[in-house]
Amino acid sequence: MRLILFDIDGTLVSSSRTGRKALGQALREVFGTDGELDTYEFAGKTDRRIVHDLLTAEGLSVSEIEARLPELDERMAAVGRELFTPDTVRPCPGVDLLLEALRRRPDVVLALLTGNIRHTAPLKLAAAGIDPTQFRAGAFGSDSLDRNELFDIAIERVRLSTGLHFPTDNVIIVGDTPADIRCARSGGGRVVAVATGPYPAEALNRHEPDFLFSDLSDTDSVLQAMLNPWAVSAVEGG
């Protein structure tokens, strides 16, 4: 059995700057500022980390931020329902066919490991035409500031939801940033990197993913990497 943990932004979907816009609107409504949002580097960070960095830089204390997080999450969901549409959020190349092929496999469990908060992850997926319920569990950006901590959280949530416990070397992360690669390494899993986010293949390759694809459209090769990662040694594509 394999557990495949999908990142969302840049991996399953591309939403340009819509996620940033949604966060900015919610931050301004709840905290009166979105700080240096326009220039902040999002990729690979959890939403909690982003909010924490932006607001502490504006002089807010951690306790002031924490106290209003539930309200912020609610606003982000409300704004997300407005802004995440099929026009603004699109599936990345090959994602539909790959997920369809994976759903047919009895030896695969699909779950999420994403920087998006629990409230917005399903909205973004649904806007791109990806059924969020095919993912049996998830670790989200609302669970920790530190993406690496999401690895163990995801495995535990999958155990609670399916009764299956996955040894870490049967876990594969699919992601588009060096932070996804570090997360897999820190947890002891494998990683399939894909260059459909902000990082070109050469940049991802420097972080030595187990596999690297320019996008997920070569379904057979991606399946081979995910399901028989011990039988294939070369980094593909790129």
Ligand SMILES: [Mg+2]
């Ligand atoms: Mg990503």
